[in-house]
Amino acid sequence: MAKIDLSALSVTEANELIRRYGAGGEDVEVVNPDAKHHIGVGLTEPITVRVRGSAGYFCAGLTDGPRFEIDNNVGWGLADNMLQGSVVVHGNAGAIAAVAIRGAEVVVHGNIGSRAGQVMKEGTLCCAGNANFMAGYMMYGGRLIVLGDAGEQVGQDMTGGTIYVAGRIGSLGSDAVQTDLAGEEDDEIRAFLDRYQIPFKGRLQKIVNEGKKLRYPRNEPRVRAIPFFAASGDSAYWNAKVQEDIHVKAQIGRYRIRGYGAARPIPHLSDIAFKRDLRNLPADPDVVSKVELRTSLGGRFGAKPLDLSMPIMIAPMSFGALSKSAKLSLAIASRLSDTSENTGEGGMTDEQRAEAKRLIYQCLAGRLGWNIHDMKRADGLEIYISQGAKPGLGGQLMAKKVTPEIARIRGIPAGIDLRSPSRHPDVLGADDLVIKIEEFREATAYRVPVSVKLGAGRVKDDIKIAYKDGFDFVELDGMQGSTGAAGNEVLEFVGIPTLSAIQEAMDALADVGGVEALPVVLMGGIKDGVDAAKAIALGARAVAVGTAAIIAGGCISCLQCHVGHCVVGIATQDPEHERRYNVPAEAQNIHRFLECMRWQLASIAHAHGYGEVHQLSRDDLVALTPEAAAITRLPYAPEYRQQQDNDQVGGKISA
Amino acid sequence: MEREAKLSSIGESLDIIKDVGGAHDVDEIYGVEMFHGTHGIGHVRLATESDVAPDASHPFWATGFADIAIVHNGQITNYWKMRRRLEKRGYRFNTDNDSELIAVYLADKLKMGSTLKHALETSIDDLDGTFSFLVSTKDEIGYAKDHLAAKPMIKFENDELIAIASEEVSLNRLFPGQALNTNEPPPGTCDTWQRLT
Numbered sequence: 001m002a003k004i005d006l007s008a009l010s011v012t013e014a015n016e017l018i019r020r021y022g023a024g025g026e027d028v029e030v031v032n033p034d035a036k037h038h039i040g041v042g043l044t045e046p047i048t049v050r051v052r053g054s055a056g057y058f059c060a061g062l063t064d065g066p067r068f069e070i071d072n073n074v075g076w077g078l079a080d081n082m083l084q085g086s087v088v089v090h091g092n093a094g095a096i097a098a099v100a101i102r103g104a105e106v107v108v109h110g111n112i113g114s115r116a117g118q119v120m121k122e123g124t125l126c127c128a129g130n131a132n133f134m135a136g137y138m139m140y141g142g143r144l145i146v147l148g149d150a151g152e153q154v155g156q157d158m159t160g161g162t163i164y165v166a167g168r169i170g171s172l173g174s175d176a177v178q179t180d181l182a183g184e185e186d187d188e189i190r191a192f193l194d195r196y197q198i199p200f201k202g203r204l205q206k207i208v209n210e211g212k213k214l215r216y217p218r219n220e221p222r223v224r225a226i227p228f229f230a231a232s233g234d235s236a237y238w239n240a241k242v243q244e245d246i247h248v249k250a251q252i253g254r255y256r257i258r259g260y261g262a263a264r265p266i267p268h269l270s271d272i273a274f275k276r277d278l279r280n281l282p283a284d285p286d287v288v289s290k291v292e293l294r295t296s297l298g299g300r301f302g303a304k305p306l307d308l309s310m311p312i313m314i315a316p317m318s319f320g321a322l323s324k325s326a327k328l329s330l331a332i333a334s335r336l337s338d339t340s341e342n343t344g345e346g347g348m349t350d351e352q353r354a355e356a357k358r359l360i361y362q363c364l365a366g367r368l369g370w371n372i373h374d375m376k377r378a379d380g381l382e383i384y385i386s387q388g389a390k391p392g393l394g395g396q397l398m399a400k401k402v403t404p405e406i407a408r409i410r411g412i413p414a415g416i417d418l419r420s421p422s423r424h425p426d427v428l429g430a431d432d433l434v435i436k437i438e439e440f441r442e443a444t445a446y447r448v449p450v451s452v453k454l455g456a457g458r459v460k461d462d463i464k465i466a467y468k469d470g471f472d473f474v475e476l477d478g479m480q481g482s483t484g485a486a487g488n489e490v491l492e493f494v495g496i497p498t499l500s501a502i503q504e505a506m507d508a509l510a511d512v513g514g515v516e517a518l519p520v521v522l523m524g525g526i527k528d529g530v531d532a533a534k535a536i537a538l539g540a541r542a543v544a545v546g547t548a549a550i551i552a553g554g555c556i557s558c559l560q561c562h563v564g565h566c567v568v569g570i571a572t573q574d575p576e577h578e579r580r581y582n583v584p585a586e587a588q589n590i591h592r593f594l595e596c597m598r599w600q601l602a603s604i605a606h607a608h609g610y611g612e613v614h615q616l617s618r619d620d621l622v623a624l625t626p627e628a629a630a631i632t633r634l635p636y637a638p639e640y641r642q643q644q645d646n647d648q649v650g651g652k653i654s655a
Numbered sequence: 656m657e658r659e660a661k662l663s664s665i666g667e668s669l670d671i672i673k674d675v676g677g678a679h680d681v682d683e684i685y686g687v688e689m690f691h692g693t694h695g696i697g698h699v700r701l702a703t704e705s706d707v708a709p710d711a712s713h714p715f716w717a718t719g720f721a722d723i724a725i726v727h728n729g730q731i732t733n734y735w736k737m738r739r740r741l742e743k744r745g746y747r748f749n750t751d752n753d754s755e756l757i758a759v760y761l762a763d764k765l766k767m768g769s770t771l772k773h774a775l776e777t778s779i780d781d782l783d784g785t786f787s788f789l790v791s792t793k794d795e796i797g798y799a800k801d802h803l804a805a806k807p808m809i810k811f812e813n814d815e816l817i818a819i820a821s822e823e824v825s826l827n828r829l830f831p832g833q834a835l836n837t838n839e840p841p842p843g844t845c846d847t848w849q850r851l852t
Contacts, residue, residue, distance in 0.1 A: 032832070035823035053834045054823050072834040075822060076807065094839055095804060113839050114804040133804055133842045151841070428785060428805040429729065431701050468701060 001050075006039075007032035015041060015442055022047045022066070035075065037435060040068060042443035044372060046085070057094075057435055058426075060087045062372040062443040076113070077426045079106045080439070082123070083371055088196065095132075098125035099425045100367035101142065102411050107196050114151070117144045118425040119366050120161065121411035128198050134173060136163045136207075138366075138421055140412045145189060147200055155207045160413045163207040164189055166200070177210035218252045228263035228488070228559055245488075255487040257396070259561025259571065260547065261389040261524065262479045266497045269531045271628035272538075272621050273640045278607050291602040292612040295542050297519055298380060298449025298472040301441075305449060305472075306358050306380055308542065309338035310598050311613060312532055315523045315546030316362050316382070316453060316475070318344035320397050320406050320418075321484030321561065322550070324351065325581040326570040329553055331355035332583070333590035337598070342544075345384065345395065345420065347409040348374040362453065363440075365394065365421040368410035372443060380472075381440050383424075383433070384453040385462070388481030388524040391455030391495045395420035396485050400564035403573045430465045437470055451475060456501035456524070457494075463508040466518065473519040475544060476501050480525030482547045484571060485562035498524035500631050506539040515539070529600020536601075537616040538632065545597070552593035553586040668793050669722040673709040693850045694796045696789045698726035714791075715755040717762030718747045722793045725761065727754040728821060729785035729806040737782070757788055765792070775799040775845035789819060797847035804842035811837045817848050 002021050004014050014030065015038065021028050022045030029050045033039060037056035040049050046065040054072040061080030068079075073091035080096075082104035092110035099115075101123040111129035115137045122142045130148035137153075139161040149167035156173025164181070172178065181204055193200050226241045248256060284290075299305035314334050319327045321344070331352045334341040340358035347369020348361055361378035363370050375381060386392055397406075397418040407414035427433050437450050449472035454462050456478045466474050478498025483491070496504075502522050509515045519541035526532060532543045551557065554568040561571035569581030605613045608620060622637035623629035629636035672685050677699060682688050698713035714724035731737070734753040737760065742748065746759050757778070764774035771792060778799055785805035790797050798819055800808055811818045811826045820826050823837055840846070 034827050037824075054827070054837075056822060056824055073823060073837060075809075091834075091836075092838060094807065094809070111838070114842055132839075133802075431728070434701070 001027045001029050003029045003031060005031050006034060006036055011036050011038050012442060012446070014039070015043075016445065018043055018049065019045070035073070037075070038439050038442040040066070041439055042372060042376075042445070054091065058439045060085075061439055062375065064372055073110070077439075078108075079104055080426070081367055081370055081372070082106070083373075092129070093127075096425045097127075098123070098144075100370065101125070102371065103142075105192075105196075107198070109198075111148070112146075115425060117142070119421065120144070121367075124192060126192065126196065126198070130167070131165075136161070136176075137173070137425075139163070140366075143189075145192070145204075147198070147202070155209070157213070157419075158209045159416055159419070160209060164204040165207065166202040166204050169205060169207070172207065175210050175213040176207050178205060178207050181206040218254075220248055220256065221251055227557075228258065228260075255489060257398075257485050257562050258488055258491070258559045259482065259484050259486075260491070260557070260559045261482040262492050262495075262497075263559075264492055266479070267499050267625065267627045267631055268480060268497060268525055269499060269534045271499065271625045272534055272623050272632060272634060273637075274533075274537075274604065274608075274620055275622050275637075275640070276608060276620065278604065281603065281607050284603065284606070287606050288598055288602045291605045291610065293598065293602060295614075297521070297542065298451065300449075300472045300517060301446070301470065303441075303447055303449040303472060304379075306340055306360075308340060308358070310601065311536060311540075311542035312337075312529075312594060312597050312601070313340045313521060313542055313544040314342060314549055315477075315481070315544035316342035316344035316360070316384070316387075317546050317550070318346040318397075318484070319349055319352070320346040320401060320410070320573075321571060323566075323569055323572050323578045323581060324349065324405075325578050325583050326550065326553065326586075327352055328355060329581075329583045329587035329590060330549060331359070332587035333549070333553075333594060334358070336587070336591040337594040339594070340379070342382065343369075343378075345369070346397075346406065347371075348378065349409065353377060360451065365424045366410075366419075368412065368418075368420065375440070375444055375448075378448060380449050380451060381444070382451045382453050382475065383427075383436065383440075383471075385424075385427075386422075386455035386457065387453065387483060388455045388477030388479050388495055388498070388501075389483035390486045390490045391457040391479075392422060393486070393490060393494070394422035395483070396562075398485060398562055398564060401573045406573065430469055433465070433469045449473065453477065455479075455481070456496045456498065456504075459496065459501050459504035460508040460511075463505045463518070463520070464512055467509065467512055467514040471518070473521060473541070474505070475521045475523065476505055476540075478502075478522070478524030481523055497631075498522065498526075499628065502535060502538045502540055503632050529597040530604065532597055532601050533604040533613075533616055534621065536613060537618060537620050539618070541614070545594075549590050549593070553590045554581065667721055669716075669724060669791070671714055671716060671724055673712050673714075675707055675709055694791060694848075696724060696726050696791045696796070711750055711752055713754055715750075715752070715758040717759045718749060720759075720762035720766060723758060723762050723765070723790065725754065725758045725788050725790045727757055727786055727788040728808075729787060729801065731756055731782055731786060732784035733782065734784075753784075754788075757782070757786070757790075761790055771795050771797055772845065772847045775847065779843055779845060787821070794850045795847050797845060798840065799845035800840050800842055802843040807839075809837045809839055811835050 027048040033053040035054040035056045044064045048067045051070040055074045057075040058077040060068040064083035068087040070089045075094040078097040079087045081100040083102045086105040089108045093108045093112045095113035097112045097116045098106040103123045106125045112127045114133035116135045117125045118137045121140045124143045126145040131146040131150040133151045134153045136144045136155045139158040141160040144163045146165045150165045152170040153173040155176030293310040295311040297306045335357040341356040342360040345364045358379045360380035362382045364384045399417045404414045451473045452471045453475045478501040479495035521542045522535045522540040523544035526543045566572040569578045623634040700712045713726040731753040787806040787808040
C-alpha cells in the first residue's frame with residue numbers, strides 16, 4: 001500500500017499521485033488529511049484509498065470505481081457524482097452526502113447533514129446515525145437508508161428512488177408519501193447492511209414519490225396557434241392573441257408552455273447602429289483574409305484555451321430539447337467553421353464528441369448526464385447558473401421527450417416529466433462556487449478552462465462574482481435567448497434584454513478592473529454578423545448563436561418545441577419525426593450561415609479600417625432610440641435610422 | 656486624515672480589528688496571537704463588489720451599542736426591509752453590507768431587555784435568507800443557523816473550550832495531528848456560551 005502525506009504535499013500533487021497509483025493498481029493510504037478538500041477527486045481506477053483522519057469537501061467526488069474509507073468525518077458533497085465504487089465514513093458527513101451519485105454505495109456510520117442524496121440517480125446512501133433536514137431532496141432514483149431519525153421534509157420533491165427510515169420521521173416533504181415495504185425489498189436492504197457489517201434489528205418505513213406535483217394532465221387544444229410574435233401588432237389589451245391565450249388557459253387551468261424566448265419587442269442590438277456609412281461598400285470576397293478574427297478564450301488560469309477561428313460560437317442547447325440529429329449537425333457545422341459546440345444540459349454523446357473539434361461540456365444543477373469521464377474528454381467545462389429565457393428558474397423536459405436513451409445518458413427513469421432544479425446542491429453562494437470550480441480543476445488536472453453560463457438577471461453583481469471566483473470566461477445570455485420549454489410569462493417578463501446585459505457586464509468589469517481579464521461571450525437573439533459586430537464593439541469578446549443556428553438548420557419558428565413533434569425533426573425525440581432531418585444537408589446549411597456571419601463581421605471591421613475585429617469599439621456606435629441610449633449611454637442619433645431601412649443587396653451591408 | 660478615518664467600533668471590553676489580508680497577515684500586524692481574553696470571533700471575506708476594503712469586512716458592530724460584534728456567512732434577503740425598520744427607531748448603519756443588519760438587530764433586542772439566546776431564537780425567524788453567524792458580547796458567545804442549513808458550520812466542544820468554524824480544517828488547527836469529534840449544528844438552531852466570572 002502506497003502512503004501519501006498531506007502535510008508534505010498539496011492536494012493537487014496528492015491527487016496526481018493517487019491517479020498514478022490507481023493506474024498501477026496500487027492501493028493508497030492518505031495520512032494527515034487535515035480535513036482538506038477534494039481528496040481523491042477524479043480517480044477512475046478500482047483501488048482502495050484509506051484516509052486516516054477527516055476529509056473536507058467533495059472527498060471521493062467525480063470518481064468511478066474506487067473504494068474509499070475515511071476514518072473520521074467528511075465535509076460537504078461526499079462522493080459527488082460518483083459513478084461506481086464505494087465510500088465508507090466512520091464519523092459524520094456534512095451536507096449533501098452522496099449528491100448526484102450514479103451507482104456508488106456510500107455508507108456513513110455517524111450522522112449525515114442536510115439534503116443528503118440530493119439529485120442522486122442510482123446507488124445507495126446508507127446512514128447508521130441520524131439524517132438532517134430534507135434527506136433525499138430531489139432524488140431521481142436509487143436508495144437512501146437512514147437507520148436513525150430523519151429530520152424535517154424527508155423526500156422533498158423526489159421524482160424517483162426510495163427512502164427507508166428506521167427511526168422517527170420529522171415530517172414528509174412535498175410530493176413524498178409513506179408506503180408499504182414488501183418483504184423481498186426489506187430482505188435486500190438487510191443484505192446490504194450485512195455486507196457493510198452494520199448491525200440492525202429494527203423496522204424500516206418506506207417513502208416514495210407520490211407523483212402529484214408538476215404533472216400536466218391536460219394538453220393545450222389542438223388549434224393552429226397565433227404566433228406569439230403577433231401579439232403586439234395592434235392593441236396591447238384584447239387583441240386576437242390575448243383572447244386566444246385566455247381561451248386556452250380557461251381549458252387547461254395552468255400557464256402555457258412554449259419554446260424560444262421573449263417574443264414581444266424589447267430593446268435589442270437593432271436599436272444601435274454603426275456611425276460609419278456602410279451602405280455603398282464594394283463586395284470583397286477576400287475580406288475575411290484581411291481581418292484577424294481569431295479569438296482565444298479560457299487561458300486566464302493556465303488551462304489550454306479554446307482557440308476559435310472567429311468570435312462566433314454555437315450556444316449551449318441540450319440533447320433532449322433537440323434531437324440527436326440536430327445536435328450532430330451542429331457539431332459538424334462547428335467543426336467545418338472551426339469554432340466550438342456546447343453540449344448544453346443532458347450530457348455528452350459519443351457522436352457529438354467525435355464530430356466537434358471543440359466541445360464545451362455543461363454542468364447543470366440536476367447533474368443530468370454529468371460524469372467524470374466526459375469531463376476528461378471535454379475542451380471546456382461550464383457551470384450553468386441560469387439562462388436568458390428563464391433566469392432563476394429550473395428547466396423542464398416533458399415526459400414525451402425523455403426517451404430510454406436520454407434517460408440512460410442523464411441517469412434518470414424514462415418517461416418522467418423531468419424537472420431540473422433551479423439551484424446547484426453545492427453552490428449556495430459565491431464562496432461555494434470557488435470550491436466547486438476548484439473541484440472541477442482538480443478532477444481534470446487544471447488542463448481545461450472552466451466557464452460560467454449566466455442568464456441576464458442581476459448581471460452587474462453576477463459578473464463581479466464570476467470575476468472574483470476565478471472563471472476563465474462568461475457566457476452571458478439575454479432574455480431574447482431561447483429555450484425548449486418554459487412558461488410564456490416567464491419568457492416574456494423575467495430577465496433583462498441582451499443589450500442591457502452586455503452593458504451591465506462591461507460596467508461591472510470596469511468597476512473591478514477586470515475588462516481585459518474576464519472575456520464575456522454574449523448571446524440571446526444574435527441573428528447575423530452585424531449583431532455580432534455590434535456586440536463586440538460594445539465589449540463582448542465573442543458571441544454565440546443558438547436559435548439562429550437551428551433556424552439555419554431548418555427550424556420554422558413555430559415555438560412548439562415542447563410538444564415533441566417538431567415537424568422538421570429538430571426539437572423531437574420521436575424517430576418518425578427525427579427521420580425527416582437530413583444531417584449532412586443541415587450541417588452544411590448551418591456551416592454556410594456561420595460563414596456568412598464570418599464574412600459580415602470581417603466586412604464591417606475592414607470597412608472601419610481595422611485589421612483586427614476586436615478593434616471595433618463603442619466609439620463606432622450610436623443609439624437609435626432613447627431606450628438604447630439610456631441603456632448603453634451611447635450618443636442618441638435617430639437620424640442614423642435611415643441607414644437601417646436599406647435592404648441588403650448583393651454585397652452591400654446595412655448596419 | 657480626520658476625514659479619511661472611519662470609526663470601526665467603540666467599546667469597553669471588545670476590540671475589533673479589520674484589515675486586508677489573511678489571518679496570518681492580520682496577526683503579524685496586530686499581534687492577535689498575544690491577545691489575553693476569554694473569547695473571540697474572526698472572519699475572512701470574499702469581496703465581490705468593487706474594492707477589497709476593510710470597512711466592508713466583518714465583524715460588524717452596532718453604532719451606539721457597545722460590545723457586540725458578529726461575523727456572518729450568507730446573504731440576508733430581507734435586509735432593506737429590516738434596515739428601514741431599525742433606522743426608523745434611530746439606529747444608524749455604516750455600510751450597505753447586509754451582515755451589518757445582524758449586529759444592529761441583535762443590539763436592538765438586547766437593548767430591549769432580551770437575553771442573547773432569545774435574541775438569536777427570534778433572529779432565525781425574523782431574518783430571511785441564508786446565514787450561519789457568530790455573535791460575541793462582553794460575556795457571551797453564540798451562533799445561529801438558518802432553517803435551510805445552506806451555509807456550513809461545524810462545532811467542537813470539550814470541558815475547556817467551545818470552538819465553531821465554517822469548516823473542520825480550521826478547528827484542526829487547535830489540536831494539530833488529532834482527528835476531532837466535531838458535529839454540525841442542525842438547521843434553525845442557536846446556542847450561547849457564557850464566560851465564567
